[in-house]
Amino acid sequence: MEIEPENVFEVRDVAFRYNDVTALSGLSLSIKKNQRIAILGANGSGKSTFLRLLDALYFPDKGSISAFGENLTESAFQDEEFAFRFRRRVAFVFQNPDVQLFNPTVFDEIAFAPLQLRWSKDEIRRRVAEILETMEIAHLKDRAPHRLSGGEKKRVALASVLILDPEVLLLDEPTAALDPKSQSRVVDLLVDWGEKGASKTVVTATHDLDIVPDIADYCFVFLNGRVAGFGTPAQILADTDLLEKTNLIHAHRHRHADGSIHRHPHTHRFHEHGK
Amino acid sequence: MNSAANSNSKSAAPRKKRRRNFVERTLANLIRNLESALFAEDTARKNGLLQRLDPRVKIVGLLALILAVTLARNFFTIIFIFAVALLLAVLSRVPLRTLAARTWLSVLAFTGTIALPVIFITPGDAVFQLPVLHWTITAQGLTSAFYLISRAETTVTLSLLLVLCTLWTDVLKALRVLRVPTVFVVILGMTYRYIFVMLETAQNMFEARQSRIVGALAGGESRKLAAASIGVLLSKSFYLNQEIYLAMQSRGFRGEVYSLDEFSMKRRDWLALIVFLSVALLAFWLGRQDSLAAFLSF
Numbered sequence: 001m002e003i004e005p006e007n008v009f010e011v012r013d014v015a016f017r018y019n020d021v022t023a024l025s026g027l028s029l030s031i032k033k034n035q036r037i038a039i040l041g042a043n044g045s046g047k048s049t050f051l052r053l054l055d056a057l058y059f060p061d062k063g064s065i066s067a068f069g070e071n072l073t074e075s076a077f078q079d080e081e082f083a084f085r086f087r088r089r090v091a092f093v094f095q096n097p098d099v100q101l102f103n104p105t106v107f108d109e110i111a112f113a114p115l116q117l118r119w120s121k122d123e124i125r126r127r128v129a130e131i132l133e134t135m136e137i138a139h140l141k142d143r144a145p146h147r148l149s150g151g152e153k154k155r156v157a158l159a160s161v162l163i164l165d166p167e168v169l170l171l172d173e174p175t176a177a178l179d180p181k182s183q184s185r186v187v188d189l190l191v192d193w194g195e196k197g198a199s200k201t202v203v204t205a206t207h208d209l210d211i212v213p214d215i216a217d218y219c220f221v222f223l224n225g226r227v228a229g230f231g232t233p234a235q236i237l238a239d240t241d242l243l244e245k246t247n248l249i250h251a252h253r254h255r256h257a258d259g260s261i262h263r264h265p266h267t268h269r270f271h272e273h274g275k
Numbered sequence: 276m277n278s279a280a281n282s283n284s285k286s287a288a289p290r291k292k293r294r295r296n297f298v299e300r301t302l303a304n305l306i307r308n309l310e311s312a313l314f315a316e317d318t319a320r321k322n323g324l325l326q327r328l329d330p331r332v333k334i335v336g337l338l339a340l341i342l343a344v345t346l347a348r349n350f351f352t353i354i355f356i357f358a359v360a361l362l363l364a365v366l367s368r369v370p371l372r373t374l375a376a377r378t379w380l381s382v383l384a385f386t387g388t389i390a391l392p393v394i395f396i397t398p399g400d401a402v403f404q405l406p407v408l409h410w411t412i413t414a415q416g417l418t419s420a421f422y423l424i425s426r427a428e429t430t431v432t433l434s435l436l437l438v439l440c441t442l443w444t445d446v447l448k449a450l451r452v453l454r455v456p457t458v459f460v461v462i463l464g465m466t467y468r469y470i471f472v473m474l475e476t477a478q479n480m481f482e483a484r485q486s487r488i489v490g491a492l493a494g495g496e497s498r499k500l501a502a503a504s505i506g507v508l509l510s511k512s513f514y515l516n517q518e519i520y521l522a523m524q525s526r527g528f529r530g531e532v533y534s535l536d537e538f539s540m541k542r543r544d545w546l547a548l549i550v551f552l553s554v555a556l557l558a559f560w561l562g563r564q565d566s567l568a569a570f571l572s573f
Contacts, residue, residue: 057521080529087527094525098472099518104444104464111535116527121535144316144444146471161526 007069008033008168008201009054014063016049016225023049024225027063031203033167038212039205040236041222042247047205048095050222051170054203055092067168084117091161095172097153100160101145106137109145109160117164127163135159135189151182158189169193171204175211187214207248209237221246306478311377318439323367325440329544330449336551337437343555344429347562350421356558357429360436367440378431386427390420443467451534461532469515477508 221229399415
């Protein structure tokens with residue numbers, strides 16, 4: 001009998017509101033160790049809010065979230081030891097790299113998290129040098145983030161959290177606004193990192209269906225702050241009704257050479273013209 | 276496509292050139308400043324005298340010279356330090372034309388405006404009387420104006436040399452090493468960093484607006500749009516501020532910033548520091564010599 005891996009996150013009946021707007025309601029799910037999860041959903045479906053709750057940047061109005069068996073509450077984060085332990089294990093890459101790159105140079109950016117977690121300076125220097133090499137950004141070390149391209153910013157943002165070698169990586173739209181080559185580099189990095197060790201968990205919020213089979217083993221589909229579907233990428237991507245209902249694809253009509261009008265879900269991925 | 280547009284515009288009847296409105300002018304200036312910042316970074320990467328020195332030496336040395344200028348009681352000393360600044364600029368490959376355009380002319384215009392009344396209102400020996408207004412220019416007034424302008428020109432030149440010959444990131448690190456409170460340095464660094472982001476946002480907003488406007492807007496309408504744009508930009512900056520705070524929290528920030536500062540002083544840095552301090556001390560001594568001032572009648 002296969003032993004179930006332990007849960008990294010346990011989300012129970014969570015609700016969250018921004019003033020009058022409900023972002024999440026009645027949300028329950030669990031994420032297990034070593035799983036690669038994609039959170040799929042259209043804009044405003046609550047994906048980003050959910051990631052922020054998992055990273056304990058927001059706390060639920062109702063319900064509870066636990067990570068590694070410990071409840072994530074505001075009072076728990078008053079304890080510095082608890083906060084540092086959590087921040088060391090869970091890392092978050094924001095959608096907009098400009099938000100995440102607030103230091104004067106790439107080197108400072110990557111050294112920021114370990115410095116806050118009070119690593120020794122020798123260890124920081126060693127790890128920064130290592131990660132600069134691994135991410136192939138050593139040549140950007142002394143550059144200011146505002147002078148980097150979109151793809152370079154994204155790689156620096158990733159490096160700035162991967163330096164901690166976290167157990168869980170939360171990614172908010174990692175390929176948004178990137179050119180195809182930069183997108184594929186980011187996906188390759190995520191695939192490599194996910195396969196790096198047995199204890200890596202990756203949760204990616206995205207509406208880019210093209211990357212889902214590469215970056216996820218399971219998908220949750222969000223609609224109006226609730227889970228509307230769960231399954232493997234193959235199951236979810238084949239469920240066109242669900243994808244259409246959750247606004248991840250739309251019906252596309254076009255005329256063929258013989259004059260007949262053809263209608264199919266428009267995904268850029270599944271496009272079979274049957275007679 | 277451009278050529279088509281050009282030919283159309285050529286064939287069209289000549290139109291009166293539209294005067295740029297407030298927002299357009301402001302944005303054009305902001306973009307120019309952005310380019311200036313990028314230019315400063317390029318200059319800081321040149322292989323010149325000041326660029327090769329440790330940033331701490333530059334900050335201490337140039338500040339010492341600025342202090343000497345400020346305390347100088349005679350014109351000769353100020354000219355002497357100004358000459359030192361010029362020499363440093365040449366040895367650091369900073370084009371004098373850049374200094375003239377960015378510093379000397381603008382400082383002259385700004386300080387000159389302040390200094391102008393001084394030449395008339397300072398009591399003293401009359402040198403010249405304006406024909407129609409009958410205002411008297413006094414020798415003491417001229418001296419005061421000269422002091423004000425020359426001090427301002429020299430100190431701003433020295434400050435600009437520091438900015439042009441040092442990467443901004445190194446200036447910040449050096450400030451931290453020199454015991455300037457970390458919070459202050461971090462705020463300074465982030466302000467500089469996010470000016471570029473907000474500038475880009477402002478530019479995008481402006482371009483999006485321009486693309487939907489045909490013809491010139493009336494003054495009131497233009498002001499309304501400017502006010503609305505400023506409001507939107509402000510709310511975007513608040514949002515950005517919240518997001519950055521969350522990003523910092525996510526990486527372990529708990530209200531106190533820690534930094535990794537490392538500079539190593541080489542032999543040439545120590546030598547440069549000694550030279551800087553010696554020149555500053557010499558200038559300080561010369562600046563206190565009243566006999567020199569009397570000799571030079573200043």
